[in-house]
Amino acid sequence: MASNMADDFDEEFLTCAICMLNFRDPKILPCLHSFCRECLQEWATKQQPLECPTCREPVRLPHQGVDGLKTNFYVNNLLDFAAAKKGAEPGVPCQVCGGNVEGSKSWCADCATLLCEACTSVHRNLPCSKDHEVTTEETLKAEEAISRFNRKRHCDKHKKHELEFYCESCKALVCTACTVVDHRPGKDHNPVEIATVAQKRKAELQGLFQDIDPRLKEIQNAVKEVDRKMSLLVPSKEEATDQAKAYFRKLADLLQNREQEVLSQIDEQCRADGKALQTKKEAIEFELAGLTSAQTFCQQAVEHGSDVHVLEVGNQVQTRVETLLAKRLDLESDWSEFQFVENTVIVDVEKEVDNFGGVKTNVDVSKCKVSVKPAVQGFQCVAELTTMNQEGRPRVTNSKAVEASMKDPSGTDVRAQVQMKSEGLWEISYTPEVTGNHRLEVKVNSQQVPGSPFDVDVKGNPVLTIGHKGSGVGELNGPIGVAVDKDGNIAVVERRNKQVQVLDANTGQSLRSFPVGGENPVGIDVDSQGRFLVTSWGENCGLRRYSKDGKLLNTYQPDCMRSPHSLAVLKDGRMVVADGIQQSCLLLQPDGSLIREIGKVQLQQPLYVSVDESRDVVFVTDKRAHKVVAFDLDGNRKFDFGRQGDKDGEFQEPRGVTTDPAGNIIVGNSGDGRVQVFGSDGTFKQKVGPVKGGFASGVALTTDGYIAVACWKGHCVELYRYM
Known part of the structure; x- marks a missing residue:
């Protein structure tokens, strides 16, 4: 045991891993790593939640904080022993009288002081220190000295008394005075001499120590196995790399060889066809020369020959020309351009490329x-x-x-x-x-x-239909506006039931509902804090904000608002409201005050609005104009798309509008129930529907990427897959 302790007794063992100095009042964390008390206190102020600086194990401090942690007295003893052993060396003065540099020294464990021989003698004769434990220089130099060198522990309450007992009921070290006052033997306390309890605890720890050994060997073997595999990693990679390169070189060689074969075939075919065409050309040119010669002779006879000459050669010329004209000639070259043919098209090769080798x-x-x-x-x-x-x-x-x-x-x-x-x-x-x-x-x-x-x-599409006509839980009556809350649930405004009902987007189950004010509630959106904002037109029109649970928080009824329909809430709390009577959209501050009107005199009957903040674009559906108009938040018109009709890209009284993360614009038709998807520039892409009842009102995008549509006449919400 002494040799083991000696092995542990080095500077690293006595050094705090935080400050890298010798321990000062070392405290033990639950993971059994020790640090200076002050270092731990500073560490705890900088890091929450607290973790061990060495092993990163989470640490839950006692209610007293770092001071409540156990002190590492074993390390304290080692530090004392190191100080005493160093002090006993020649040249170190007595810590009491300051002299006797060369003489032998002793160490008082009670006073933690180095004494010369004279001071040691006095120390042992004084009444107040005659019972102190004094260790001589010879003992300090002995091999087993470290195991017998222990700083005496005194009671925190009774400072002059050593800790000599252990109260098993309280699991606390106590002194003799404590056994009389606070830990008197009885039903609540059971003080036992420390040596008795310590012997038992040592036996238990010895058992634990023996249990650790096989586990330690198992982990050490695992580390060796990992090291062995790591040593094989690079050679394995190099071997696999060489094999892969060789494999793909062979594939490349095959392709190159095939390329040369095909190019050779093209050259050979070109030469053969050229030779055949040359032969054909020569045969045709021979016939051409004969016919040209006869034509020239005939022309000269007609234009310049005398009557006698014409009569003499006329029959001969006639016979020659008639023979040439009657001759059947093959003037076709019987050749067509040759082409390279992709027997295996590139697309098919691309599909198979993943199968050209792999990693096993x-x-x-x-x-x-x-x-x-x-x-x-x-x-x-x-x-x-x-x-x-x-x-x-x-x-x-x-x-x-x-x-x-x-x-x-x-x-x-x-x-x-x-x-x-x-x-x-x-x-x-x-x-x-x-x-x-x-x-x-x-x-x-x-x-x-x-x-x-x-x-x-x-x-099929729709993938889910939620609700049917009624006023009960899960039933809908006149669903007109729809939004998706922060939890991914669908919130729908029921105009005829004058309420908002929150539905599970996966199952369609009704989660909760709450009543809303106003004669005709219609539009809904959710702000950055998860609160609902609902518009209503008609009597007592306005804009109302509700908590997540449906409690009315604010009502906005500015003078600029006459018939609010749909709205969109920006991340900073500003709101864009479509107002049909104002024939514009109102950009409002979070408190409901007007910033500016957007689209004044450019819109006929704006109903629904959506804002793509990534592009700073406001999209407005104009029911009467049968189109979607885009503005920026400064009110500048960007572009518009659509016209009246039932073809792709055309509208029949467009209503709900929203955008997806890709910038696509999704628009619902109230006239025929179609829901159409357009690119960011308004180019038609696809359609879904028509929805149940043929009247698509509000639209929103779920967190799973489905289009949620409020079906006004179908009294339901339908979810559609698109793209």
Whole structure:
């Protein structure tokens, strides 16, 4: 034991890891790391929640703070021993008289003072110190001295008394006086001599010490194994890199060889065709020369020959020309331009590139996970596979090792494609053509992953219809405005029930409702603090703010507001309100005061409004003009799109409008129930619907990216997938 303590007795063991100096009043954290009391106090003021500076273990201080932590008396003893041993060396003076530099020294554990021989003698004879524990220089130099060197502990309450007992009931060290006053033996206290309890505790700790050893060896072996694998990491990488390079060089060589073969074929074909065309050309030119010669002779005879000459050669010329004209000639070259043909198109090669080699790792199929995303008929849908190792960490594997197949309710195959998205993450994409339960089978290394085959419920569009006509919980009557709150729930304004009902966007379940003021509540939005703002037109028109629970907080009825319809709330609390009678949009301060009018004399009947703050653009639906008009927040007109009609990109009394993160503009039609999606510049992209009842009112985008539509005549809210 002495040798072990001697091994621990070095500067590093006696140094605080925070200040890097010898410990001063060392305190022990629950993780058994020690630090100076003052260092810990300063550390605690800088870091919350508190963590151990060495191992980052969370620390919960006692109610007394750092002072309530246990003191590391073992380290204190070592520091005392180090000081005493150093003081006993030649050249160190007595700490009492200041002399006797060369003489032997002793150490008083009670006074923590170094004494020369003369002072030691006096110290032992004084009544107040005759019982102090004094250690001689010979004892300090002995090998086992450190194990016997202990600073005496005194009671905090009775300063002159040593701690000699341990109250087992209170789990506290006490002195003799304490056993008479505060810890008198009885039913509430049981003071026992420290040596007795300490012996028992040492035996318990010895058992723990023995239990640590095999675990320690296990962890040490694990570290060695990790080191061994780390040593193999670079060679493994280099070997795999060399193999990959060789593989792709072979592929490149095959492509280059094939390229040369095709180029050679083109050259050979060009030479053969050139030779054939040259032969054809010569044959045609020969016939051309004969006919040209006969033509010239005939022309000269007609124009310059005498009558006698004409009669002499006329028959001969006639025979020659008739023979040439009657001759059947093959004037066609019977050649068409040759072209290079892509027997395997580039697109198909791109699809197969992922299969040109890969990385094989130790994937544990039993740990692999599949996440099936909501699926909608006619749209590309995805499921995500994560390939993992035995420790449950994502691992790359060869693309050939991952297989996916799908069947629709009739058992017909649905094409499923697999593509690696990142390390260990794979996307399985498919486009279902019918609704109903589909079966998705996923395999890794020819083994089914847990849960495979998976049931995939493919829904139609809309994917969810919430509510029906009524005034009860979950029922809707005249839903006209819709918004999505900070929790992702759908808040819908019911004009006829004069209330706001909050619905779960996933299940459609009604979560709560609250009444709203005004004769005709219509528009709704949510501010940055999650509060609801609702507009109403008609008698007692205005704008009202409600808490998350539906408590009325504020009512705004500025003079500039005559018939507020829809509104949009900006992040800074400003509001844009569409006012049909004012024929403009009102930009308001958070307190409801007017900043400016937007679109005055440029709008005929503005009803719904949405703000894309990323682009500083306000989109307004103009019911009477059958179009959407875009302004900036300064009121400058940017552009507009749409006209009356039932074709794509045309409107029948547009109502709700919103934008998505990609900048697309989504607009609902009240005239025919279509919901159309436009690009950021107003270019038509697609449509969904028509909605139930054929009257699309307010629209909003859910956190999952679905379009939520308030169906005025259908008395419901419908959720649509798009894009």
